[in-house]
Amino acid sequence: MSAIEQATAYEAVIGLEVHVELSTATKMFCGCAIDFGGEPNSRTCPVCLGQPGSLPVPNATAIEFAIRLGLALDCEVIDSSQFHRKNYFYPDMPKNYQISQYDVAICERGHLELEVDGEARRIGIHRVHMEEDTGKTLHVGTSGRIHGADYSLVDYNRAGIPLLEVVSEPDLRSAAEAQAYLSELRAIVLTLGISDAKLEEGSMRCDANVSLRPRGATAYGTRVEVKNLNSVRSLGRAVAYEIGRQTGVLDDGVEVVQETRHWDEDAGRTSTLRAKEEVFDYRYFPDPDLVAVEPAADWVARLGKELPELPSATRARLRSAGLAAHQAASLVSTGLAPVFEDAVAAGAPADDAVKWLTNEVLGWSNEQGVESGAVALSGADLAALVAMVSDGTLSTKLARQVLDGVLAGEGTPAVVARDRGLEQVSDASELERMVDEAIAAQPAAADRVRSGNHKAIGALVGAVMKASRGQANPALVNELLRDRLISGA
């Protein structure tokens, strides 16, 4: 917690609601395929269009994914839960209701362990429940937003895609903790392989409930729900903004209004979206078309045993292999841990491998807008690159260019170095020729070196490197220049 946050009279209480769009082949309650793009309303059927007489049937894989996420979050898998109808008037669902879970969710009472600024934190998971996604609405009018639109257009291709909603307990206390929670949850979802979990593209969505209370108080203050958080960074900024705004309201002796606010990423502020609707307005009732979900205990036990290694365990393993906490965290959160481990197994020193990954590979993926976990780099490629640097075949500078080529799919480091003509020139006769040319071209610099100003050698090394377009081996060039210009060298 920062000094500024400690200095205020209020403690922030934050809970997150995170929606995860599942990467099943079909929708939650019908056999319509899940896909991207395509013609609007080309993936609909009587079930997801809510036609009379149609019967929804749950997707077994979506239920399995829900249980696996619940188990990864140390939740209890509930013996018997059911689906409810959440009724509302909004055309994003053609049925006028969304199928969700209400009083009992498939998984409840779990937790997530975080480490924030070196401090261990256990964040409660209230529940993980199943529901279906809504359609996409396009608001037509000059504003482009729902307010002031002339009319709206709806595409139901997304309506009915399985969603999990993960509701945390209000255990988060700062913007940094909220960010750490969202990153960790995302890393778990990616490790389980149940969603592509892209915040920017909406396959993972986050709403934050933020309230303040006097430090030391146990009762909660009035909470505000913040929507439209499209990245971990947005979440941090929005929560920090909201803490500041509510602090100002309370300092003025005014009460915080319970409402839903919209985060404007460009303006860096939240604004009122709507007054909080009371929960019973949705008139939840059990969906008579859908029967109870009662997962068999032995199935749940097997799913638990088959869970992959979770990010916290991977980080612990990487740290015991000698990586610093921030290095282990970075490799896991970016999905690069497997590349690191393969590279080390292929003989790369851990230090070199982590440096290349966290500096160069991450830099490249940010620049190119490529998901870091999806970069085309094998551990063997990275190990080969590191070896070419250590044996002098490539300078670090040239190795970066080779890496660019490898990441661009041009082949292995050896192939890229050869095809791009990037191998370092270590051939003595060729280097001697270039050194002699540099001395002839800069006689004054050469004289300064001869008369004892050894620093002047830098200009000559630079000239050779330039002439060789960076491919000369700088250590050898230095050695050759010293041989020629410094007596007794």
Added chain:
Amino acid sequence: MSLTIDDVRHVANLARLALDADQLERLRDQLGRILEYAEQVSEVATDDVPPTSHPYPLRNVWRADEPRPSLDPDAARATGPAIEDGRFRVPRIIEEDA
């Protein structure tokens, strides 16, 4: 259980119905009688009878995650009254001054 006029107004609002005072009063009476009728169940439902939402003791009726053909897009769209750019056209959702 008797309904208040506010209860009826609330339900009417949820159903997007604009009712005048006479209608509110008349519906309070009618809805109250429907609820009384349903309440007869509580005369036989005692604490040892669990609440039931389905008449059959079915559970775990699921389907395999296998795609089935969707509707032809034009057939799907034909179920709506107005189409624009392949999408269902719906009236303005929120009034200007809502």
